[in-house]
Amino acid sequence: KTGRVDMNHGAGGRAATQLIEELFLPAFDNPFLRQGHDGAALPLPAAGRLVVATDAHVISPLFFPGGDIGCLSVHGTVNDVAMNGATPLYLSASFILEEGFPLADLKRIVDSMGAAAREAGVSIVTGDTKVVEKGKGDGVFISTTGVGVAAPGVDTSGANARPGDVILVSGTLGEHGVAVLSQRESLAFETAIVSDTAALHALVADMLAALPGREGDLHVLRDPTRGGLATTLNEIARQSGVGMLLWEADIPVLPQVDAACELLGLDPLYVANEGKLVAICAPEAADAVLAAMRAHPLGAHAARIGAVTEDPHRFVQMATKLGGRRVVDWLSGEQLPRIC
Amino acid sequence: KTGRVDMNHGAGGRAATQLIEELFLPAFDNPFLRQGHDGAALPLPAAGRLVVATDAHVISPLFFPGGDIGCLSVHGTVNDVAMNGATPLYLSASFILEEGFPLADLKRIVDSMGAAAREAGVSIVTGDTKVVEKGKGDGVFISTTGVGVAAPGVDTSGANARPGDVILVSGTLGEHGVAVLSQRESLAFETAIVSDTAALHALVADMLAALPGREGDLHVLRDPTRGGLATTLNEIARQSGVGMLLWEADIPVLPQVDAACELLGLDPLYVANEGKLVAICAPEAADAVLAAMRAHPLGAHAARIGAVTEDPHRFVQMATKLGGRRVVDWLSGEQLPRIC
Ligand SMILES: Nc1ncnc2c1ncn2[C@@H]1O[C@H](COP(=O)(O)OP(=O)(O)OP(=O)(O)O)[C@@H](O)[C@H]1O
Ligand SMILES: Nc1ncnc2c1ncn2[C@@H]1O[C@H](COP(=O)(O)OP(=O)(O)OP(=O)(O)O)[C@@H](O)[C@H]1O
Ligand SMILES: [Mg+2]
Ligand SMILES: [Mg+2]
Ligand SMILES: [Mg+2]
Ligand SMILES: [Mg+2]
Ligand SMILES: [Mg+2]
Ligand SMILES: [Mg+2]
Structure with a gap:
């Protein structure tokens, strides 16, 4: 109503459900997320090793030349999965919003995130939304976790460098x-x-x-x-x-x-x-x-x-x-x- | 040195590495996390469906009768994985720390988190640590993502309730x-x-x-x-x-x-x-x-x-x-x- 994030958006009731359904789901849309369950049930990759990577994103300012916290939070985690030599498949996204943050800015960020995920060929399969009081956060923080699969024989760990490489x-x-x-x-x-x-x-x-x-x-x-x-x-x-x-x-x-x-x-x-x-x-x-x-x-x-x-x-x-x-x-x- | 979180703890340099190695790794210790890579490479479950769930934790106060944000952030995500009828296997943990937060309190939280994970039989396999300026956060926020596996035939989605149940x-x-x-x-x-x-x-x-x-x-x-x-x-x-x-x-x-x-x-x-x-x-x-x-x-x-x-x-x-x-x-x- 006010066009801003309020405490009820994080309280798990009707306002929270509405925010998720009107703002997050359309931007991230995919069948896994649409399950609307406590977590997402996903096809298991056939072979290889599972790779999991996570990053919190607290960048300031939220919008910067060339990007914003939304696409950054996709790229950052996709890249950490990729650095394991893996194909990123799924992302989770958890948001910590500050009370009073403009919903229009949130929408820009979330749309950018959805676009980055689609472009990268990964699905944002589950999420979470919390709200903290004004002055206890800083607009938007986004933690993303990526799940991917690395083919057998691939091992790109930091411990593998050898003299002559x-x-x-x-x-x-x-x-x-x-x-x-x-x-x-x-x-x-x-x-x-x-x-x-x-x-x-x-x-x-x-x-x-x-x-x-x-x-x-x-x-x-x-x-x-x-x-x-x-x-x-x-x-x-x-x-x-x-x-x-x-x-x-x-x-x-x-x-x-x-x-x-x-x-x-x-x-x-x-x-x-x-x-x-x-x-x-x-x-x-x-x-x-x-x-x-x-x-x-x-x-x-x-x-x-x-x-x-x-x-x-x-x-x-x-x-x-x-x-x-x-x-x-x-x-x-x-x-x-x-x-x- | 000051016994408090400072901005350098989140900047990815030596202070950050030291905080991770002295505070987080001992509390969470397991071979996957010890890989020290950008993400963790993990054995793929043999069959079933992969389940991924995430929650940000912003509880206030951080310590409360019966628990703290540390064990809560393990239980909350383990439970969302479990609500999919799945066995939780791995957790990622991303921290947003406020500048000035006492390291002793952080250690209590992280130790509680490690103990809760061990008790639940899940490994915290990868993490992230960011720091925000005083007044831009509220002590500690923790986002956890859980990965588990559900046996074939299990489907506990919210859409399955039928009259008479x-x-x-x-x-x-x-x-x-x-x-x-x-x-x-x-x-x-x-x-x-x-x-x-x-x-x-x-x-x-x-x-x-x-x-x-x-x-x-x-x-x-x-x-x-x-x-x-x-x-x-x-x-x-x-x-x-x-x-x-x-x-x-x-x-x-x-x-x-x-x-x-x-x-x-x-x-x-x-x-x-x-x-x-x-x-x-x-x-x-x-x-x-x-x-x-x-x-x-x-x-x-x-x-x-x-x-x-x-x-x-x-x-x-x-x-x-x-x-x-x-x-x-x-x-x-x-x-x-x-x-x-
Ligand atoms: N920001 C978001 N983006 C996409 N999906 C979201 C977002 N926030 C929540 N969801 C989805 O909405 C549904 C309900 O989420 P919610 O966080 O209320 O469930 P929960 O984790 O079981 O509850 P709680 O967070 O109180 O423990 C889930 O399917 C979740 O994946
Ligand atoms: N709070 C934490 N608990 C456990 N492990 C952590 C924590 N923070 C970081 N790590 C681990 O430390 C290593 C380095 O993490 P770092 O976040 O610096 O890597 P990165 O994500 O590749 O870099 P960036 O965050 O700058 O993108 C990784 O193996 C990571 O799993
Ligand atoms: Mg739940
Ligand atoms: Mg990273
Ligand atoms: Mg949740
Ligand atoms: Mg990296
Ligand atoms: Mg939950
Ligand atoms: Mg990181």
């Missing part, structure tokens, strides 16, 4: 974080910087398809989200007990992102991405994987950026453009809050 | 809501009222086991959470296109809950439960199901409370203790906020 990234780095930050600070750049938010599972499928019968040569997949490439590589180095050597000159960063980072005092290697992946593969597989990446629209700017080394200290090092070498450490100190 | 509840109603509310209002009752929060899947398994080869006679399962029994029955009546007739005298409510509801101006039929279920079954199955319920500790006070009727208006009616008859409607007007 090749490190690839699927494209230019830092767009998401810079887009969100520039929106937050009301910065306008000459060339617009938009978030790279996108679902990567089709790219991953193409990469695996490029290694028929030797999918195991794709050792590691990770999406460099919070903390950016630097953090992701340090995590992998630690989990695998290896070092890494990157070639700065080969790391793709858009010039306008470089310039914006300069201005904002950021290093693009530490800035979040939402539509990029890091792949580490056996050297003999690198050409095939890189070619498959470049053949996909989301991997057009894929690049070979370094190699895995033997290093008891598990350092990620970088050969700089100036010919030096430095350690790319875990970020310490202030980081970018609420970037996803 | 028997309506059963697994025990006394209203404890959870009254316990939370009394804590919130600092009310002390002569006899302590504690939440009934509990995992119901073992009870459900026993009920299905009581119907060997005719599991389909158990038509509907639902947990009467937000909105209580009245709301749950109205939902089922609507989904199945039937009416219901309840016998007030047979609906189990503890005397102290009745008294507290009187004081608080509540009707126990509309108050949330977190460890109770409603079962609707074919009349010829009712005795076996009720006996199985009563044989389980969580169903000791199970009762037959009514029958499904033919009614184009889909009314839930109640034969009152005084010999009258009234409609038990959907709740309209103010409801209890943040009860789960």
